[in-house]
Amino acid sequence: VDIETHFQLRHFTLKTVVLLCVCVCDPVSPVLQPRGGVERGPDVIRAAGLVEKLQAQGCAVKDYGNLSFEEVVPDEPVGRAKRVRAVGGANQKLAEAVSRVKRDGHTAVMLGGDHSLAIGSIHGHAAALQSPLGVVWVDAHADINTPLTSPTGNLHGQPMSYLIHELQSKIPALPSFSWVKPCVAAKDLVYIGLRDVDPEEHYILKLLDVKTFSMTEVDRLGIARVMEETCDYLTAKVKKPIHLSYDIDAIDPSVTPATGTPVVGGLSYREGVYITEHLCQTGLLSAVDMVEVNPARGRTEDEVQSTVRTAVDVLLGCFGRRREGNHPADYRMPEP
């Protein structure tokens, strides 16, 4: 699908929150392996009223609907890396769309889908900027395996490795990935919420001296200090636009169980929302990914709803919702 035709991208009001919903799926392919439900994430988040709630808090919103990508058949594994051609092609199109949205001056929100969409969303975001990009990666996992270190071959465990300048020499050529150019410096990346990091990933994080606030640091410092240090660190020399890539599995599975790889001991709902309130106040938040909401992984409807409501609240926090309450700037009290 041509990206211009699909999204009908064109100019509209400045500062519009643009929703780009991304699923790698093709319902007509007879040999398609089911994606296991994560492609339904955007629809359930939408059904929970995300667009209406953003509008109610004063955001102009343009929802481009779901962008589906054709399954590439055959898409044989390259080494261990799975579904490389489909994911590479899909992300190339996403990158073009995000780039366009950013060049038009809007804030982009990408609803997934799995975390492999960060390849395209961060790439497209960086391509639209003249200056470096800061990335805040909120996740139980580091998602920084290279195709050669990945124990599973899942691309959703690898997106950061394709984007980091310092890892360029460690990434093999993959079909449908030739467009990917590293666009983030290791020093411009901060992780929050880590608690399930592969040994190979841990080596990479230490080698590149990446700033990480694992759950240990969240416990030690508290989330307020973590956010202060995150923003001080990223904006120490220059204020740079921030890309927030938020995996719902960063939050504890007691709150957000409907996700593919839940890990105990995560962020509380309050910590998860505080991260967004703080980033919103910096005025630097420029694009947001919300990924890995998977309604098929909830054992009950309550589990699905708790996960989806939390994802919506996280997104509302990114765009001005405060727990103290909000009111429109032009509100006038009724006179008796």
Ligand SMILES: [Mn+2]
């Ligand atoms: Mn992730």
